[in-house]
Amino acid sequence: MIPNNLFLSIQTSAAIVSLLGAILVVCIVLFIIGTSSVDEEKHQAKGKVYKLRVKYFYGLMAAIVLLLFFTMQTLPYFKHKTTRSDEVVTVVGAQWAWKMDHGTTEVKAKEFEGLNDITLPSNKVIQFNVMSADVNHNFAIYNDKGDIVAQTQAMPNYTNHLQYTFEERGEYHILCLEYCGMAHAYMTGSIHIE
Amino acid sequence: MTSILNPTELKQQRRLLVIWCITFLIIFPFLISLGLMMRMNQGGLADLPPNTFYSYMTMHGLGMAGILFSITLGAANYLISSRYVKLKIGFQYFVYFLILIGFLTLIFATIIGGFAAGWYVLYPLPFIGASWPAWSTALTTVSLIVLGVAWLLGSMHVLLALAKRYGGFSRLMGWNYIVGKTPDEPLPPMAMIATVALVPAVLSFLSAAVFLVMFLFQYFEPSLAFDPLFMKNMIFFFGHVIVNITMYLAVGWVYTLLPEYSKRDWGVDRIFAISWNGSFIFIIFAYLHHLYMDFAQPSGLQFAGQIASYLSAVPVTVVTMFGVIGQLYHSKVKWTMVPFVFLLGTMGWAIGGFAALVDSTIYVNKVLHNTLWVPAHFHTYMLAGVVLYIFGFLYYFSTPEAERKTENYSKLGIWIYLIGVYGFLLMFYLGGMNSVPRRYDKYVGITVGDVQSTGMLLARIAAYFVMAILAGLLVMYVSLITRIAKKFNE
Numbered sequence: 001m002i003p004n005n006l007f008l009s010i011q012t013s014a015a016i017v018s019l020l021g022a023i024l025v026v027c028i029v030l031f032i033i034g035t036s037s038v039d040e041e042k043h044q045a046k047g048k049v050y051k052l053r054v055k056y057f058y059g060l061m062a063a064i065v066l067l068l069f070f071t072m073q074t075l076p077y078f079k080h081k082t083t084r085s086d087e088v089v090t091v092v093g094a095q096w097a098w099k100m101d102h103g104t105t106e107v108k109a110k111e112f113e114g115l116n117d118i119t120l121p122s123n124k125v126i127q128f129n130v131m132s133a134d135v136n137h138n139f140a141i142y143n144d145k146g147d148i149v150a151q152t153q154a155m156p157n158y159t160n161h162l163q164y165t166f167e168e169r170g171e172y173h174i175l176c177l178e179y180c181g182m183a184h185a186y187m188t189g190s191i192h193i194e
Numbered sequence: 195m196t197s198i199l200n201p202t203e204l205k206q207q208r209r210l211l212v213i214w215c216i217t218f219l220i221i222f223p224f225l226i227s228l229g230l231m232m233r234m235n236q237g238g239l240a241d242l243p244p245n246t247f248y249s250y251m252t253m254h255g256l257g258m259a260g261i262l263f264s265i266t267l268g269a270a271n272y273l274i275s276s277r278y279v280k281l282k283i284g285f286q287y288f289v290y291f292l293i294l295i296g297f298l299t300l301i302f303a304t305i306i307g308g309f310a311a312g313w314y315v316l317y318p319l320p321f322i323g324a325s326w327p328a329w330s331t332a333l334t335t336v337s338l339i340v341l342g343v344a345w346l347l348g349s350m351h352v353l354l355a356l357a358k359r360y361g362g363f364s365r366l367m368g369w370n371y372i373v374g375k376t377p378d379e380p381l382p383p384m385a386m387i388a389t390v391a392l393v394p395a396v397l398s399f400l401s402a403a404v405f406l407v408m409f410l411f412q413y414f415e416p417s418l419a420f421d422p423l424f425m426k427n428m429i430f431f432f433g434h435v436i437v438n439i440t441m442y443l444a445v446g447w448v449y450t451l452l453p454e455y456s457k458r459d460w461g462v463d464r465i466f467a468i469s470w471n472g473s474f475i476f477i478i479f480a481y482l483h484h485l486y487m488d489f490a491q492p493s494g495l496q497f498a499g500q501i502a503s504y505l506s507a508v509p510v511t512v513v514t515m516f517g518v519i520g521q522l523y524h525s526k527v528k529w530t531m532v533p534f535v536f537l538l539g540t541m542g543w544a545i546g547g548f549a550a551l552v553d554s555t556i557y558v559n560k561v562l563h564n565t566l567w568v569p570a571h572f573h574t575y576m577l578a579g580v581v582l583y584i585f586g587f588l589y590y591f592s593t594p595e596a597e598r599k600t601e602n603y604s605k606l607g608i609w610i611y612l613i614g615v616y617g618f619l620l621m622f623y624l625g626g627m628n629s630v631p632r633r634y635d636k637y638v639g640i641t642v643g644d645v646q647s648t649g650m651l652l653a654r655i656a657a658y659f660v661m662a663i664l665a666g667l668l669v670m671y672v673s674l675i676t677r678i679a680k681k682f683n684e
Binding site for chain 2: 009010011012014015017021022025026028032035036037039042045046048049050052053056057060061064067068071072074075076077078095134135136140142143144145147148150151152153155156157158159160161162177179182183184185188
């Protein structure tokens with residue numbers, strides 16, 4: 001099981017890895033340009049590159065297998081089936097507001113009544129049952145520092161189950177991350193963790 | 195390179211390509227200007243009404259994907275028809291005018307009509323809560339159908355001509371190379387790559403046709419309702435494939451033209467054939483990574499999305515990128531505009547592709563999905579990859595044959611462009627890293643952490659870099675447009 005954050009947030013780690021990748025690519029390009037004036041018989045030069053290519057191929061395949069193995073240990077899709085939730089919250093996205101309430105609901109998404117803020121306990125497994133009353137939305141939870149910690153789409157006709165455990169008390173914020181019309185950028189909500 | 199066409203036929207093909215190039219050179223900066231307005235609005239340097247912002251966003255996205263694919267198809271048509279198999283010039287003009295009509299109506303529907311559902315017209319948004327008139331939804335749908343039909347016909351035309359010339363689909367896919375039977379007449383890389391790109395393209399246009407016709411049904415009968423997850427799959431299949439194969443078609447001419455500068459062979463062999471057959475499969479399945487946050491999607495498809503996305507890096511890097519290195523390493527190549535820009539385009543593709551791979555990891559996507567990281571990677575792929583390949587082609591086409599290995603045009607324009615592009619992209623990546631959402635007309639509604647101030651600051655800086663992109667293009671245009679226009683009467 002990979003935790004959400006090792007030393008840095010996933011976002012920062014992704015940025016560092018991408019930056020290192022970009023630096024490596026630029027270095028290769030500079031090397032090619034810098035050494036291109038060397039005169040070498042074409043088959044010999046290509047031979048050297050293709051020899052390196054074989055090693056690269058095996059290295060890449062090994063990296064892909066390892067990365068697939070480790071990153072697929074923690075997927076957001078099955079948690080609600082494998083882990084018991086301490087609390088269930090119904091969430092409905094509607095142009096342009098979030099409606100939330102404790103517990104499950106029997107009413108249709110369009111008729112669901114709820115508020116755009118909710119209070120939930122810390123260190124408890126919370127399951128959000130996320131739906132939409134109209135178009136596609138995206139229920140994204142931000143911590144107080146402004147980092148996304150979890151998200152799922154809110155789709156008409158479907159319920160997406162998102163499980164998350166809030167480890168820190170305080171304010172969390174909800175933004176819509178799927179373009180849903182004119183007031184998309186103002187479709188917000190809050191979660192108070194106590 | 196000798197042409198298979200007689201001088202008259204070659205002149206006809208050249209003229210059509212000149213028309214394509216000029217069309218691209220006009221539409222491209224226009225669409226960048228829409229992007230500039232969007233970043234200025236997000237940065238507080240402009241104040242567009244929300245509907246105007248989102249209609250610009252819609253036109254910018256649809257227009258860019260459309261014009262880049264169209265010019266790439268036009269350039270591939272020219273190379274294929276002048277070197278490998280004759281294509282019907284009248285039919286090519288028909289496709290060109292259909293595309294032009296599609297573009298003009300799309301501009302009318304979005305910029306004038308205000309249609310603003312985004313490039314992906316994500317069902318059912320065009321029909322629910324729309325702030326634009328219903329006729330602009332209908333006109334956008336019709337213009338996309340016109341474009342789709344034009345691209346479908348243009349792609350089928352190339353595929354059928356190639357299949358007739360090289361003995362069918364299996365030959366074009368290089369299956370005889372895979373089983374160890376090298377044909378007497380070697381298959382040109384462009385022919386195989388065009389097949390690998392255009393067959394999925396045809397499938398994607400058919401997918402688009404289905405969902406667009408469903409849109410029309412709903413337009414005329416509003417009580418209808420289709421499954422949103424099914425529609426989303428169709429839309430992203432179309433959108434992902436068209437962007438993906440635009441790069442591959444452009445790579446086709448890199449394979450064709452770079453050896454003229456490096457003086458090294460670069461042909462189809464067994465590894466090449468296996469690799470591009472792999473790409474064929476990965477093109478079709480990689481789109482699934484767009485739906486990672488749709489938890490209702492069958493989980494097998496989510497796994498397939500990550501696996502296909504990861505594996506797509508294998509043929510691309512092992513064969514194409516190592517191939518470029520093999521062409522240029524210790525080659526004594528003279529760094530004239532064409533090989534220089536092709537190498538830079540490959541660099542941009544690698545950088546953008548790597549950032550895409552990072553985001554195609556479900557574990558990472560759960561916090562980067564629909565942040566500015568997403569436009570960051572595909573703008574890298576496009577602006578620092580595909581567009582540079584296109585400019586490489588334009589410089590090749592507009593340079594007289596005798597001067598191709600000696601010319602050394604001022605690279606000032608391309609350097610200004612590159613500074614603009616990488617500065618602009620960096621702001622997107624930093625935005626993604628800081629959880630700034632994409633597709634927001636303004637950030638003022640965000641009250642969490644520093645997301646609002648970070649988003650606005652990055653957008654302002656990005657806007658200045660976009661101006662540098664436009665300035666770089668202007669410098670390039672000064673000489674390029676005259677040179678391309680001269681080809682019309684050659």
